[in-house]
Amino acid sequence: MFETLTAPEADKIIRLMALFAADPRPEKIDLGVGVYRNSQGQTPIMAAVKEAERQIWNAQQSKSYISLAGDKAYLEAVEDLLFTTRGAKAAIATPGGTGALRQCFEALKYLRAGLTVWLPEPTWPNHASILHYLGLQVQTYRFRDEATGGLDHAGMMADLAQVAEGDAVVIHGCCHNPTGIEPSAQVWRDIALTLAKAKALPVIDMAYLGFGNGIEADLTGLRLIAAECPELLVGFSASKSFGLYRDRVGAVLAQCAGPETQTQMQGLLTWLNRQNYAFPPDHGARVVQVILDDPDLRAMWETELTTMRAEINANRQGFADALRAHQMATLADQIAAQRGMFSLLGLSVEQVRRLRENSAIYIVEDSRANLAAMTPMSSRIVAQAISALAKEDQSA
């Protein structure tokens, strides 16, 4: 039976992880997968997480099932973190942000036959992959201006204005992956008004809260959109913001127009949990809830998140300085202005391959580099290698 199988190809980020793992060169530099690393190259467990786990270990008396939708206290804590008011919201806990997006996309199939889902171009590869897997129609809207490396504001607004009523639009809530482009508050306002006018359904992917400009600032877009659009879905991930990557902590929150639709949406989302994995994982969700609901732990977490953000932004400045030292001021300015873990380095697939093969530097083939894994040393090595690539290509 199995001899007829052909495995689907892994996406470019997963393929790169395998290549990196197989590379024997000790000097290799991993700027591929989106994981924060401190200056010692480690991804430590946050102290607030350790303390919450200790408290849970002491207090927990049972590992029995909780509830199909997930723990209510966790879902309320996430709602309070993301939104300014409670209200008619349906919510489920999910395994990570990917689980949350999968459940959002599955829910879309029940909303309207033939619905189209709009994705920014470019975006995280798993968006399109899951949507195609589910058989949903996908279109893209312009996001990055190739010429400037910044936001294609006019193109984005023109495309979003074309969205048909009831179609879904995926928006990166902050720290756009892979571009690092962060819309200003004014641009977020334009996006919110355009989505509301089109009567589109926003699906906000919130995977990097606190990694851009701070928790409140990173919620600017979500809150403006939530104020303009009566209905929306949020796919939340705690992987990065709480460093809980492997514990798989996420949630879907659906803002509903009223209590009737809230009941129906809650029923749909809970049923989808039952179909896909029944009870969502609880341990990491409980860690997040304990941290958010305890003022001391919350302060500790916010301080640690601030430190991570400051380090990533310092990496950006350091890399920008290294690029300027090699006369790459335009790219340096873009990288310094962008936010979150990622930026595109503007290299071709072929240049990315040479960077990997000749210099043991691993970035994704669209030239996405994870700046949250850089160190002062690696930023100089990468800038030097990119400069050498450009010179090779000029002399060829």
Ligand SMILES: Cc1ncc(COP(=O)(O)O)c(C=O)c1O
């Ligand atoms: C844009 C985006 N959304 C969602 C996710 C989901 O993350 P996880 O499933 O690890 O929580 C990621 C992870 O890389 C991401 O980059």
